[in-house]
Amino acid sequence: MLQPWQTGKVVRIVDETGNTKRYWIEVPEMRSFDFEPGQFVTLDLPIHEKPARRQRSYSIASWPDGTNVFELVIVLLEGGAGTTWLFNEIKEGSELTFRGPLGKFTLPETIDRDLFFICTGTGIAPFRSMAHHILNHNIRHQNIYLIFGCRKLGDCLYGRELKELAEKMTSFQYIPTFSREVAENQNHLIRTGYVHSIYEEICRAGAAPDSLKPAYFYLCGWKNMIDEAKQRIQALGYDRKTIHQELYG
Template sequence: MIPMPGRDTPVWTDSELLECVSVLPEAPEVKTFTFRPPSGATFLYKAGQFITLDLPVPGGNVQRTYTISSSPLTNAYICVTVKAQPGSVGTRWMLDNLQPGMRLKAYGPAGLFHLPANPDGKYLFISAGSGVTPMMSMATTLFERGEEPDICFIQCANRPVELIFRKKLEHIASRVNGLQLHFVVNRSDPYEVWTGYRGYFNQLMLGLMCNDYLERDVYCCGPEGFMDTVREILNALGYDMDRYHQESFEAPAETKAELTEFDDVVPQEDAQAQIVFANSQVSAWCSETDTVLAVAKDAGLNIPSGCTFGVCGTCKVKKLSGEVHMVHSGGISDDDVEAGYILACCSNPIGTVEVEI
């Protein structure tokens, strides 16, 4: 054990097994497991970090990393909240077999995705599915500091019943003014009323939920495709990506060398592009930050349009060649995109682009 200066209670190290002391169902195929060291040692970690559990599955032990969902300010125990995915091995074993009284080998805590040492800023937490677990730890930590936090918390799930920690978050929000909750689901539960946001998270929703997002530090966690979408939205809206932080389900980073380098396409104002309107036999030079719709209007061409936010789909046109950067808000289907269609109002040309206008 490592004694802490000025304290009699030692800090847990991974030389000691952890004992499961409680199991709490959270949502379908989701449970929270609470662990304590038998010695009574306390935990030292940062909100958002993860721990690695050595799980005795049939056929041989496997190691799996799980974000700690509890707050480091309550350091007598740690919680991990796990969700089984198709093909899960370690998580499946935990859900089916792990009970209070059982002891596991564990390693950590570790990870670079966490709150700063002095978390006094304004935060935007965006999560999907079990990606809410580090956000729960962060939000609880900011709440337990005893000061009024400033958090816009956006959680996405397939159905309302799959919104992990919903009741706990609503309880915290009822005790402070600085936690603003927004839930997004793809579809409602049968025979249950849902009055919140419905659909896939998009830039229009972001503006309605958190109109001061440019002033906030963003923390994002969820499936890789979801996080790609969030980055596209923020890039398109001119957000300072140096203030963006994300975790990954696949490989949480333990060192700076392991941090993901994003190869996102971001239209540049000083980069020249060209749009060829094939049916009209007109071409126009422009910047990558111009939209196809704006360039068409400047060239005297009419593309029917409505919302100009990528919602209504009125400005859908066929792209014949070239590449565009399109960040829409649900106004076009995946099948249409696969077939070569774009929404002119939210598509930026990259290089030379030809459209059927």
């Protein structure tokens, strides 16, 4: 059964990077907007007559905090009708029609093995939500590796915040890796290249000669990254059932 459409009011907008905005949306009809970290909402935008071409889904970037406000982080896609409309038309005070929360890209009931959160771009959103939720509720967990693929330093969404979270939460490692960072900006604390070499390195380092350390893999981002990650993770010896994905684009 589909959830009903609701009206949300945009109460705050912040430019996070040159082509990324953060939107805080209040749901006036609700005292508390409840959701599970990792879920998404679907927006109905006035950009086409056909419903299927009007709808755009975005992972919730905030975490459940008992309020009726949630956050989305949205990147402007070149030629994208939905994001172009949002960036040009939506101001603080604007209303948005949405449905949600939706989706099953959520944490396991018991976090009894290492978690690998692997993402690119705004695919960071559900993992920001999950990491804060685990810390806020003191949920028992193993090691958590957030491996975030960016092009350059300026693309690193929530970078300072996640670095501070890693300092508070010793079992949480925040590992941004940059594919196009120029050599003069490199130092031994900056990882360069692509996300795949990072999780392969960690998995191999932690594995016994004849066994793999148990892990769950959560993938969120563009299709090419997810397809390659699924192949590589299975090539390491992990079962397909340990991999969970949320596709963007």
